[in-house]
Every structure is written in C-alpha cells, then in structure tokens.
Amino acid sequence: MPIKYCNQCGASTVIKIPHGDNLPRAVCEGCGFIQYENPRVIVGCIAEWEDKILLCKRAIEPRLGYWTLPAGFLENNETSQEGALRETLEEANARATIIAPFSLIDIPHINQIYLLYRAQLANASFSTTFESSEVALFNETTLPWDEIAFAAIKKSLEHYFDDKRKDIFTLHVETINVSTQKK
C-alpha cells in the first residue's frame, strides 16, 4: 500500500529522493518526516521430533488449507531465535529449543527475507491453534509435498531432507525470484 500521509503529523507526503539519499522515499510536505519502507524478516522453525518434523495446516489467509512450517514476521524487541520459537508456540502450541540457523532466503520482489532455524521439540505435545487447523509430524515420505504454502518453505524442506540423508546440516543461502516462484 503506497504511503499517502505522514504518520507523524497527518499532512500529505510526496515521493522524492531526500537530500543525501539516492532512493525515492515518502517525505512529508508539512514536517519533512521521512517514512522508510524496508524488507521484513520472517522467522520460523524446522522443529524435529524423533525422525519427523512439525508442520501446520494454515487456518488463515494467505494460503489457507496449505501446509507450512511455523513461521511469521519478526517483531520489534525480540531476537530472531525468540521469534522463531514464539511462532512455533503460537501456531502449533509447541515448545522447542534452537539447534542452528538452517536457511536464509531472500525474496526481493515481495520484500521478505526468511531465516529458518532447525529446532528440537521439547516433547510430542502440540495442537491446533487460531492459525492452524491441523498440526502434525511428517517424515520425507509422508510430508504433503504438493500442498506446501510458500516457496521458501518448500525450498527449506527440500534442503532439510537432502541434508538429513547425508546426516550433515549446513546453512542454505539462496534467493527466490519471480521466475523461481512460478515453478
């Protein structure tokens, strides 16, 4: 949604390049305040229990009815690991501990950057939530590969089971662009 008004004084904004900058920004015609827009970080967990991982079936839009890893926007005043564990609790009622960062995926055309951590579930306790109509453990064979909600999640799951077969987990860094996502 393009910015039209100053969120500090309520006057109209114009799109222009501020002095000392090189990109157009929403600048207030009244008080001069600049509203910057930057990519958002999505944090989440690949949470392991025995030989399986936890997935959630989305009960809300976007991608209602598709499966995803517990993940969501990083909030102010939390670390990326705290955010990943919070999303796991909020979306799956599951408690986990972080093992290591697993995937770092830029999606520049929608201004998102995913940071997913491998994590260990504290126990086999999880349940549906406001955001998830089903929560379940899957291995590579049982996972609903054709019903994954988001490209970055599918990429991360593919890398996860590749690594699991080799028994060596590394950080996967990549970019999803418009053409990748259409595949």
Next chain:
Amino acid sequence: MPIKYCNQCGASTVIKIPHGDNLPRAVCEGCGFIQYENPRVIVGCIAEWEDKILLCKRAIEPRLGYWTLPAGFLENNETSQEGALRETLEEANARATIIAPFSLIDIPHINQIYLLYRAQLANASFSTTFESSEVALFNETTLPWDEIAFAAIKKSLEHYFDDKRKDIFTLHVETINVSTQKK
C-alpha cells in the same frame, strides 16, 4: 517515533491489539488500516584484499569520525547480498563479490538484525565518499580497535580475526543486548 496518524488516509491512529493479533499496533480510527513496525536488517561486507580488510571512517552521524565496515539498511527489491555489495560501493567506492555469510547478530533493543557477508574486493580501488571521510585497508594489528562505530561491527571484526588465525571461517550467530553494548 511513535505513529500518530494513518499513512493511508491521514486520520488519527490508536494503539490497540487488532482482532486475531496479540500485540498492540497503530490502528487507524478512520479506515482501520494497521501500520506494522518490524526490525530492520543491516547488511554489509567484510571485504578482503590480500591479508587486509576494508574499513570506512564515518563522515555522517551517527558515530561520525568512528570506523565501520561498509553496511547499511537492506532496501526493498534487493537481496541481502545485493544490499551488502551496494553499501560497499556507496560507502567505499569499492566493488566486491560475496564469499559467504559471516555474522548474524540480533540487537533486539534497537530492532535491528545485522547480516554481514565475507567478500572479496575486485581490486585495490576504493575512495572516500559522501558517507566516508577515509577508506582504508587494515589487518588485525593496524585496525583502529578503539574507534569502531558499532558494537555489532566490533563483534564481527573480533570473530573475523579469530577465524582468520584458525584459517576456518564459520557463521557467527549472536545477540547484542543493552548490557553487552555497554561493555
């Protein structure tokens, strides 16, 4: 700066927890639009040339006169690697290529997350810029350790030279909180 007005319609906002959410947000009293505020990503490079790395002396606030790695806010429509290389060009007039992610540092009390890449300078060509009053190559001995601008940069430099001594570079994941930063 707390949000006071809707940037879509100019009406006043109130801070409240929207339906289906669990955190207070700036919600428009007129059109209902929600302005979310999330952490920003800072991307940059540890750019190597022979046995040295490139640092910039800040010509602008904050921390004017202190040294830093070329780094800045990730912009919309770019990947974190593109952003890291753009900052290296903008702040040091230097071209580089990415080697690997090197440090991932959460700073939750100021809503920032640093993602610094190790990079290789294309050549020994660099110069001062609008943002940098000096640009220079340093090794561990010559580096101005007491004049580093930001805690996340200093941490990353310490890890870099530790790794360099071992000749094994890994990803460093950590958090800087208020008490860490006061050290």
